Amino acid sequence: MSVPLEHxxxxxxxxxxxxxxSESSNHSSExxxxxxxxxxxxxLPGLGQDLEKTPCKNSPVKSFxxxxxxxxxxxxxxxxxxWGFNGGSDGDSAKGSCSTTSVLFGINTGLENxxxxxxxxxxxxxxxxxxxxxxxxxxPPSKAQVVGxxxxxxxxxxxxxxxxxxxxxxxERNSGCGGCLYVKVSMDGAPYLRKxxxxxxxxxxxxxxxxxxxxxxxTLGQCTSNRLLRGQGLSExxxxxLLHHDECVLTYEDKDGDWMLVGDxxxxxxVDLCKRLRIMKGSEAIGLAPRFMEKSKNQLRGV
Amino acid sequence: MCxxxxxxxxxxxxxxxxxxxxxxxxxVCKDWxxxxxxSRRHVFIGNCYSVSPEIVAxxxxxxxSVTLKxxxxxSDFNLVPEDWGADVHPWLSVFATAYPFLEELRLKRMAISDxxxxxxxxxxxxxxxxxxxxxxxxxTDGLKAIATHCKNLTEFxxxxxxxxxxxxxxxxxxxETLTSLQVLNFASLNSEVSFEALEKLISRSKSLRVLKVxxxxxxxxxxxxxxxxxxxxxxxxxxxxxELVSDPIKDLKNTFxxxxxxxxxxxxxxxxxxxxxxxxxxxxxxxxxNLSYATLRSGELANLLSHCKNLRxxxxxxxxxxxxxxxxxxxxxxxEELRVFPADPFDQEIFLGVTESGFVSVSHGCxxxxxxxxxxxxxTNAAVAxxxxxxxxxxxxxxxxxxxxxxxxxxxxxxxxxxxxxxxTCTKLQRLAVSGLLTDRTFEYIGKYSxxxxxxxxxxxxxxxxxxxxxxxGCxxxxxxxxRDCPFGNAALLSGLTKYESMxxxxxxxxxxxxxxxxxxxxxxxxxxxxxxKDEDGDGSQAHKxxxxxxxxxxxxxxPPFVITL
Numbered sequence: 001m002s003v004p005l006e007h008x009x010x011x012x013x014x015x016x017x018x019x020x021x022s023e024s025s026n027h028s029s030e031x032x033x034x035x036x037x038x039x040x041x042x043x044l045p046g047l048g049q050d051l052e053k054t055p056c057k058n059s060p061v062k063s064f065x066x067x068x069x070x071x072x073x074x075x076x077x078x079x080x081x082x083w084g085f086n087g088g089s090d091g092d093s094a095k096g097s098c099s100t101t102s103v104l105f106g107i108n109t110g111l112e113n114x115x116x117x118x119x120x121x122x123x124x125x126x127x128x129x130x131x132x133x134x135x136x137x138x139x140p141p142s143k144a145q146v147v148g149x150x151x152x153x154x155x156x157x158x159x160x161x162x163x164x165x166x167x168x169x170x171x172e173r174n175s176g177c178g179g180c181l182y183v184k185v186s187m188d189g190a191p192y193l194r195k196x197x198x199x200x201x202x203x204x205x206x207x208x209x210x211x212x213x214x215x216x217x218x219t220l221g222q223c224t225s226n227r228l229l230r231g232q233g234l235s236e237x238x239x240x241x242l243l244h245h246d247e248c249v250l251t252y253e254d255k256d257g258d259w260m261l262v263g264d265x266x267x268x269x270x271v272d273l274c275k276r277l278r279i280m281k282g283s284e285a286i287g288l289a290p291r292f293m294e295k296s297k298n299q300l301r302g303v
Numbered sequence: 304m305c306x307x308x309x310x311x312x313x314x315x316x317x318x319x320x321x322x323x324x325x326x327x328x329x330x331v332c333k334d335w336x337x338x339x340x341x342s343r344r345h346v347f348i349g350n351c352y353s354v355s356p357e358i359v360a361x362x363x364x365x366x367x368s369v370t371l372k373x374x375x376x377x378s379d380f381n382l383v384p385e386d387w388g389a390d391v392h393p394w395l396s397v398f399a400t401a402y403p404f405l406e407e408l409r410l411k412r413m414a415i416s417d418x419x420x421x422x423x424x425x426x427x428x429x430x431x432x433x434x435x436x437x438x439x440x441x442x443t444d445g446l447k448a449i450a451t452h453c454k455n456l457t458e459f460x461x462x463x464x465x466x467x468x469x470x471x472x473x474x475x476x477x478x479e480t481l482t483s484l485q486v487l488n489f490a491s492l493n494s495e496v497s498f499e500a501l502e503k504l505i506s507r508s509k510s511l512r513v514l515k516v517x518x519x520x521x522x523x524x525x526x527x528x529x530x531x532x533x534x535x536x537x538x539x540x541x542x543x544x545x546e547l548v549s550d551p552i553k554d555l556k557n558t559f560x561x562x563x564x565x566x567x568x569x570x571x572x573x574x575x576x577x578x579x580x581x582x583x584x585x586x587x588x589x590x591x592x593n594l595s596y597a598t599l600r601s602g603e604l605a606n607l608l609s610h611c612k613n614l615r616x617x618x619x620x621x622x623x624x625x626x627x628x629x630x631x632x633x634x635x636x637x638x639e640e641l642r643v644f645p646a647d648p649f650d651q652e653i654f655l656g657v658t659e660s661g662f663v664s665v666s667h668g669c670x671x672x673x674x675x676x677x678x679x680x681x682x683t684n685a686a687v688a689x690x691x692x693x694x695x696x697x698x699x700x701x702x703x704x705x706x707x708x709x710x711x712x713x714x715x716x717x718x719x720x721x722x723x724x725x726x727x728t729c730t731k732l733q734r735l736a737v738s739g740l741l742t743d744r745t746f747e748y749i750g751k752y753s754x755x756x757x758x759x760x761x762x763x764x765x766x767x768x769x770x771x772x773x774x775x776x777g778c779x780x781x782x783x784x785x786x787r788d789c790p791f792g793n794a795a796l797l798s799g800l801t802k803y804e805s806m807x808x809x810x811x812x813x814x815x816x817x818x819x820x821x822x823x824x825x826x827x828x829x830x831x832x833x834x835x836x837k838d839e840d841g842d843g844s845q846a847h848k849x850x851x852x853x854x855x856x857x858x859x860x861x862x863p864p865f866v867i868t869l
Binding site (some may be wrong): 153 | 379380382645646680703760787
């Protein structure tokens with residue numbers, strides 16, 4: 001990792017460093033759902049290389065996700081930041097890059113460079129059950145592409161997928177069964193957590209409304225319903241605004257255990273990726289990264 | 304001419320349960336045919352399209368229980384498009400008039416809608432027993448209807464269905480007056496149910512013998528449930544892990560010890576060495592232990608199995624490794640069935656899983672093995688030969704070497720000799736699933752030696768038409784043949800011309816069969832339905848998916864546009 005520097009948090013990496021990283025991972029790009037449209041371009045120049053050594057284990061969808069997140073090692077003042085939310089059986093405990101801060105500053109600059117290609121459906125999957133493969137298919141492409149092989153029923157496939165993608169805590173999210181997707185929602189400062197069913201919301205603004213209902217007493221602020229969750233990301237000034245006014249930022253933990261800003265990816269993809277939600281207070285997020293990490297690490301472990 | 308009155312004959316025949324025996328009985332003479340049809344209470348239909356509901360109702364006037372199977376088995380693995388068919392509703396409509404006193408319905412791979420479930424719940428006053436396995440098309444709303452209306456419900460068994468899970472409210476729909484429940488299985492429904500409602504239901508269901516809850520039920524909650532139902536024979540637990548340490552371990556252990564009748568245990572999600580020991584007091588009586596959702600390692604398994612001397616059936620995840628299987632071999636001498644599932648079927652880098660050596664260890668210690676389903680990443684011919692020698696009583700041998708077309712990893716030879724040794728040694732073999740690199744020689748062995756084989760599954764195997772021809776030329780008792788991704792073409796398909804009417808069905812997908820071949824088959828055998836599923840890409844001449852089955856009902860009238868009946 002590069003020496004920690006005081007960088008502008010809203011740093012952008014060149015698209016090329018993203019590509020390098022995805023090539024270094026052990027999957028072929030033609031197998032990945034081609035999601036350049038939503039690829040986050042976070043991180044600083046040169047950050048790409050030694051992060052995410054394990055995308056070979058990632059499914060097409062997962063690899064997109066991991067390829068898109070970039071931790072901000074600059075914020076990691078002691079140079080090592082080894083908390084992974086899903087250490088566990090993955091052996092991915094080393095993956096604890098400081099992606100939490102990246103959450104707050106997620107900028108969709110990738111949009112400028114996007115080639116608007118429609119996602120390439122996983123070959124030969126015929127039904128909606130294709131999502132099964134994206135949840136747990138981490139194989140080299142030749143394995144992932146054979147429909148219905150090995151011959152394992154969907155229920156078992158989905159269950160195993162959720163086993164492997166979490167740590168040893170009890171699963172907090174339903175997988176595989178179409179209609180119901182409860183995820184925990186925590187809010188900084190609130191005494192207890194809530195659960196929200198993502199399937200009852202069809203888009204980000206509905207989610208935001210649902211959350212406002214739940215945490216009504218603790219205002220989410222203008223930012224979340226209007227700017228943050230409109231799906232197109234934030235500009236630098238917006239973000240600084242929010243944070244300075246101590247308003248809240250909605251974040252989510254994805255399947256890799258990284259904390260991401262809500263609103264960047266298309267809603268359907270978000271529903272697939274989201275394991276839990278957290279409403280963070282702006283003041284905590286800025287410039288207090290080590291403390292933040294420590295705090296959120298404790299909070300999340302305890303939850 | 305019958306030497307005794309019909310009533311006597313019917314009385315005698317009413318004692319015969321097996322539908323195969325009943326079929327034989329019905330062929331004796333006209334009197335026996337009639338006596339049999341009047342006395343039959345349960346009908347088993349292995350392929351819902353082989354007969355129509357009207358024909359069934361006309362022949363059997365007094366049915367109380369129906370078992371219906373629909374889609375081809377490969378639909379479990381996403382090889383059959385949605386909306387293919389196997390809708391249960393036409394059956395229910397006929398049954399509403401013909402069998403208003405229907406009590407039991409067991410469906411497998413059928414499509415059933417919420418409306419159908421509601422229809423079922425409201426049109427059959429005495430309905431008692433519902434079992435849905437691998438079905439799809441419904442949501443938990445349909446289950447609400449069953450829970451609400453079926454006043455005499457004894458069995459509610461919902462397993463591994465493609466269900467739209469809209470929440471756990473269905474459980475709260477069981478009325479307070481319902482006390483007759485004997486079987487409650489909602490292990491594969493993911494939403495939370497109201498624990499309060501569940502606890503009340505369990506406590507008033509004094510006849511409950513089977514309870515399988517879902518993963519959301521905690522250990523503390525399980526403890527409470529078991530206190531209400533120590534009479535259980537089969538239990539599926541919820542999650543077996545708990546973060547809060549309220550020291551339930553001692554209590555749980557006692558509770559399990561009190562379940563003296565428990566013989567089947569499953570669930571055990573997230574089980575860890577910390578909580579697993581609570582089941583030890585119950586282990587000595589267990590005959591079936593399903594650990595296929597518990598990611599145990601070899602040590603934990605060994606400790607556990609040392610208490611389970613009476614196991615007949617064991618399902619595992621391959622996280623236990625070969626070492627775990629050694630423990631199986633040394634602890635479970637009475638074992639008859641072993642299934643080892645892959646914890647991570649798509650990624651070799653996380654778990655090696657089990658190998659040939661684990662399987663061999665089990666075969667040494669468990670000579671009574673007759674049913675094996677084994678997922679692995681490597682196998683050798685020599686190992687399988689040893690296994691066959693050690694366990695000559697196999698009736699079901701399903702070996703899945705997960706990498707398609709993989710040879711013996713030591714000799715690099717095809718796996719022909721492995722399956723050859725199985726079919727030569729295991730004369731009672733009824734079901735076989737092959738895998739690995741296989742030439743036509745495997746099928747030559749199968750055709751020649753498997754005199755009792757009824758079900759054969761083939762994938763990514765064979766070298767030419769000869770392979771399938773060998774099978775069609777032998778295997779006198781073959782009933783179900785399912786083939787995918789094999790180089791078998793029209794000659795192979797047509798080599799079974801004289802055989803298909805004695806079989807339930809044939810499935811061939813991604814083989815080399817063309818529309819022409821299928822048309823010839825259809826023409827030659829009008830009593831078969833030859834159905835081809837159109838592929839979106841590709842030209843029209845290849846028959847991408849072929850499903851052939853015998854039927855007395857003629858071509859399907861509900862075939863979707865992508866299914867062509869020739």
